[in-house]
Amino acid sequence: MTAPSVAIVGSGIVGTTIAYLLTRRGHTVEIFEKGAPYEYPPARAFENQVFHLHEEPAWPQAAGDVHGLTQSGSYSADVNLERAIVEGGSASIWEALTLRLMPRDFQTRSACGYGVDWPLTYEELEPYYCRAEALLGVSGTDADNPSAPPRSQSHPLPPFELAYDDRVLADRLRPNGVVLHTTPQARTRHSYDGRPACVNLGSCTRCPIGARYSPHHHLARVVESGYGTLRTGVSVRRLVRHRDGRVGALVYQENGALREEEQSARIFVIAGGAVESARLLLLSADTRMRDGLGHSGGHVGQHLMFHHTWYGSLEYDSALYPGRIGGWTAQCQQFCDPPTRGRHGGLKVEFTSQPWLFRLQAPPVPLHSGQAAIDLLRPQVYTRLVGLMGESAPAPSKYVTLSEQRDRFGDPFAHVHYDATDFDHETYRFGREVFDRLAAGTGAVQRTLADAAHYASGHHHLGTCRMGTNEADSVTDRYCLVHGVPNLYVVGGANFASASSVNPTLTMVALAIRAADTLAERLQ
Amino acid sequence: MAHPELVGGAAGELSESTVQSLLAASATAIGFEVDMAKYAALFRWRAAHLPGYRDLYEEFAERANGAAQHRGDATFAAAPADRRQAVLADVFGTALSPRSRLERVVAGTFQRHRLRLRDRTVGEALWLFARTDALVQLGYDGWPGAARGLEAYTQALPRHLERRR
Numbered sequence A: 001m002t003a004p005s006v007a008i009v010g011s012g013i014v015g016t017t018i019a020y021l022l023t024r025r026g027h028t029v030e031i032f033e034k035g036a037p038y039e040y041p042p043a044r045a046f047e048n049q050v051f052h053l054h055e056e057p058a059w060p061q062a063a064g065d066v067h068g069l070t071q072s073g074s075y076s077a078d079v080n081l082e083r084a085i086v087e088g089g090s091a092s093i094w095e096a097l098t099l100r101l102m103p104r105d106f107q108t109r110s111a112c113g114y115g116v117d118w119p120l121t122y123e124e125l126e127p128y129y130c131r132a133e134a135l136l137g138v139s140g141t142d143a144d145n146p147s148a149p150p151r152s153q154s155h156p157l158p159p160f161e162l163a164y165d166d167r168v169l170a171d172r173l174r175p176n177g178v179v180l181h182t183t184p185q186a187r188t189r190h191s192y193d194g195r196p197a198c199v200n201l202g203s204c205t206r207c208p209i210g211a212r213y214s215p216h217h218h219l220a221r222v223v224e225s226g227y228g229t230l231r232t233g234v235s236v237r238r239l240v241r242h243r244d245g246r247v248g249a250l251v252y253q254e255n256g257a258l259r260e261e262e263q264s265a266r267i268f269v270i271a272g273g274a275v276e277s278a279r280l281l282l283l284s285a286d287t288r289m290r291d292g293l294g295h296s297g298g299h300v301g302q303h304l305m306f307h308h309t310w311y312g313s314l315e316y317d318s319a320l321y322p323g324r325i326g327g328w329t330a331q332c333q334q335f336c337d338p339p340t341r342g343r344h345g346g347l348k349v350e351f352t353s354q355p356w357l358f359r360l361q362a363p364p365v366p367l368h369s370g371q372a373a374i375d376l377l378r379p380q381v382y383t384r385l386v387g388l389m390g391e392s393a394p395a396p397s398k399y400v401t402l403s404e405q406r407d408r409f410g411d412p413f414a415h416v417h418y419d420a421t422d423f424d425h426e427t428y429r430f431g432r433e434v435f436d437r438l439a440a441g442t443g444a445v446q447r448t449l450a451d452a453a454h455y456a457s458g459h460h461h462l463g464t465c466r467m468g469t470n471e472a473d474s475v476t477d478r479y480c481l482v483h484g485v486p487n488l489y490v491v492g493g494a495n496f497a498s499a500s501s502v503n504p505t506l507t508m509v510a511l512a513i514r515a516a517d518t519l520a521e522r523l524q
Numbered sequence B: 001m002a003h004p005e006l007v008g009g010a011a012g013e014l015s016e017s018t019v020q021s022l023l024a025a026s027a028t029a030i031g032f033e034v035d036m037a038k039y040a041a042l043f044r045w046r047a048a049h050l051p052g053y054r055d056l057y058e059e060f061a062e063r064a065n066g067a068a069q070h071r072g073d074a075t076f077a078a079a080p081a082d083r084r085q086a087v088l089a090d091v092f093g094t095a096l097s098p099r100s101r102l103e104r105v106v107a108g109t110f111q112r113h114r115l116r117l118r119d120r121t122v123g124e125a126l127w128l129f130a131r132t133d134a135l136v137q138l139g140y141d142g143w144p145g146a147a148r149g150l151e152a153y154t155q156a157l158p159r160h161l162e163r164r165r
Helices: A013-024 A043-051 A108-112 A122-136 A164-176 A216-224 A273-283 A370-381 A422-442 A505-523 B016-030 B037-049 B053-070 B081-095 B101-110 B112-131 B133-138
Strands: A006-009 A029-033 A069-073 A228-232 A234-241 A247-254 A261-264 A267-270 A308-315 A328-332 A347-352 A383-390 A398-406 A412-418 A446-449 A488-490
Touching (some): A006 A013, A029 A234, A122 A505, A164 A422, A234 A273, A273 A412, A383 A422, B016 B037, B016 B112, B037 B053, B037 B112, B053 B112, B081 B112, B112 B133
Antiparallel strands (some): A328 A347
């Protein structure tokens, strides 16, 4: 195999963004993806799901001895199932909410007294947010959102307007000082960059027409360019360094092969998600970095943060008919950066439009007649699901390390330990207050909210290779270059120094674009 | 679908008469006027792709036709609506509509095959109904999976804000 300029580990939204931008400039890249190919767009799977009641796995699962981890702590969900290890990564099946972090999210230490500051500011990242929105085709507006962070360019596509029932709730909340607004998202309000316009099929995580962004849109261009290649079903086992400290090759093995192989490159990029990226650095320990690459400060795998999400429901005595548009239309960002931040984290509120029934593979109770089905559904007409997305903070009780269990190649799996902290519990209490305010303001007659212990991660795993100013406080520098390894980058959610309360993917893409610019300069 | 598993049986094409029997049963169970085309597609696809379904569907049709003939009709599909309900009761027993948890347990224990037959025929048709046509019956203007456009959802439905009874 001829050595590419850049070898990228992971074909998710970050690896694909970097590959796409580099190949457009004529640089050669090779992408190594542990997971299997993904049929894109998933029209056949959609048709089977909707019309044939045949639910296929969200993505082709790799074998358990390839795709695995161990886990401890109080987090109750299975972290392994939250990682789509497949061509295109988790953004093959994401909900495509694309919000910017708040400016103070980059300065939680200096502005709010907890965590650490990022080594870059919102203002520095702002141009890259614009480019990320253009790349993904984000539909949105800030015109109805007084809490939106400042921007230099409008969204590339107009917003998905609030649904009628959203507007009813927004009108009820406004006199109570709460603003419900539209949601920026990477699905096409109009056709865009070769993608068709959304037609509101309502199944955004399995969009059969490609209106919702997937990395496959750009992966195809990477391959078509002639400058990029994609290898699926390949596990990268470790990185091997030269005496000068540079990485000379990555060692990989096809998942079904008996022997490993090496691939050299000028520059290496790890974009495997926060868990696997940290694991690969730890697996690459050598005689000079005995605990793992970039780990001299002890930060690889530390500072893991989830996007704590509590779900609740609000029930009304008049019909709202939610779920007439897929995904999300209404949300509220005004609690993302509250004056009390520091005692607790920020909070984003989502009024989801997902019809719950559509996500079930079988009826929750046996159906004996059409009338029984209607009776089962009727409460949905009066109920809105609400998601509270809480900001978490790094803590010693949240980390990734190597497991005692090994994969089929004999390499230790990742081990994830996660315990919520007092800070997180305070964030829940804040969320509960906000939830009660929403319930009262909208006239809900019943309210239900998960308890503090029952949070989801949002499938957002962050912070294990955080960026900073030096190896004493971080794993990478502000351009995602690993401290002490001059040609190795880790890019993505792993870089986050704080978690924020908003969805992280747009920021991950902005960081990827910024890193790609740096790589292109180096390759000149 | 989490129902008693099917075992064996090759996947394959359904005869038209079997499809008509399944649609007649589905329409009877649904009890609302709906376009049956997607239900026909459901049965045809599952017979053609999932092992065991074709044999089960054909067994259902044979039993339903036999019960209908016993009651004086040429076929189940040709029977009037009121007699179809009785035929389904003959075929499914209490599995069709258990009136209590006890009847469900009895059906699950002693009528396991009848339960399987019910769940995999009209049970799945009712599940498809719940995800599609039932929403329209409730007052929605469409259902997830159908292209609903980007304008209608911003407008009120006739029964929007109707008080709960």
